[in-house]
Amino acid sequence: MCAESLLPSSGRRVFVALGDSFTEGVGDRDERLPNGVRGWADRVAEKLAKANPGWEYANLAIRSKRLRHVVSEQLEPALAMKPALITLYAGGNDILDIGTDMAVLMDDYEKLVARLAGSGATLVLFTGFDVKVSAVLELLKKRNTVYNQRVREIAAQYGAVLVDYWCLDAFHDQRMWDSDRLHMSKAGHKYLAGQVLDQLGVPHKIQPKEWEPLPRLSLREWEQQQRRWVNDWVVPLFGRKIRGITLGDSLAARWPEPVRVPRKRGLKKVAENRAKATGA
Template sequence: MDELERISTYVAIGDSFSEGLNDPYPDEPDRFRGWADRLAELLAERSPGLRYANLAVRGKLLRQVVDDQVPRAVELDPDLVTFCAGGNDMIRPGADPDALAVVFDDAVRRLRATGARVVIFTGFDTRGLRTGGRIRGKAATYNMHLRAIADRRGCTVVDLWSATIFNDPRAWYEDRLHLSSEGHRRMALRVAETIGLPVKESWHEPWPPLDARPDWLTMRREDLYWARAYLLPWIGRRATGRSSGDGRGPKRPTALPL
């Protein structure tokens, strides 16, 4: 029996990235699927009866993920854990990637102590994103810490910094913060490749050519819409100490078969 066939319980922890925003199920537009659900489906094809829990909640900071989700993940005695957190910290002023790495490292230590295979993620290279250039230096520093943690703790790393296929705007939802449905599909394939799970499709298949690039005026109109629809509400939540995840629980708190 190979390592993948021994996976009977898979637990995803983190924030909106792992919860699956904005990838709705076709028949349930208010319920998000996301790359982690898609990965669980791929794993279940190889290991029928796979139990899957997704503890990720949108808007959570790294410390919240570690305090609320890591103990529950340990209780579930998983064989595989995907752990991605810290992105919400990075976009806030004053984020300290060195301090965040200390918190992340202790969480990984606790997860690895269960005997689970732990998969962690570098951040995307934000240079390719229309609103991400200002945090690129901090993100790069955090990524270096994550790689060092993975080496020290024996984790698998999904390298997103070099995954330039996600630089295409079609990989992203209109809020410019979360993956689109196609982005989530490709992400599931990316993670599957990293853990050695054979799949029939390719995550880095070239995007179809665009009919035309938007002109300057169209882009400015898109920027204005984005600011009104997403940036201003985000600023309002920060100013009042609220989060998009307040009052929300995980979508799959218990490890159950799909």
């Protein structure tokens, strides 16, 4: 059941989403939409428009962006849109970088939150999830713990809505994750959209998946999965880090300017109309 709505029913209704791949929608593939993904933020925008027509939506998030990029590339454009609702997840890619100073990172995060909260918009923040992908990444657990504790403190300090992703038990099922094990699957994005909407008091009919238990893998099957994951995802990831490139280098924001979200067929209708207008 949703709580009382935290959002305006009239006046300027603009939702702006900031961040990286988490908010861009990576893992929730849809070739009909910009950058070939959909994601939880698109789903939230569509439910906002369905519950209360007239909402506009911009998504400035781009995969691989660090906190400094969100500040330098997304902050001012977002504030210029005079949003009523802002969502922010940033810093996860910094946690994966060697040499990140967590104290400095979280100080910069707080400064960003202060600017966003000062806009008067309803602000939604997220903790990070402790993804169990490999013992190799267990060294990052301490950083995740620091990040999450500071996000909780900062959310309380600035009156932000907190989606405590760390505590969402549904994400312990591996089917909530894409094949890279770091990004949510379609089911994961859909479930998270429901969690955000619940926190904001927006009605919706998103229901969690009800799956049968996964079959137990043999040792050989498990080893094959591990080798496939390392070859397909881990090796390319470290290769990009060595070369100093990211998957987001050639991408633009999916919805860089606020678009009016149709009550029926949502953002897919917007994308189709754009394609017709450009002859694509």
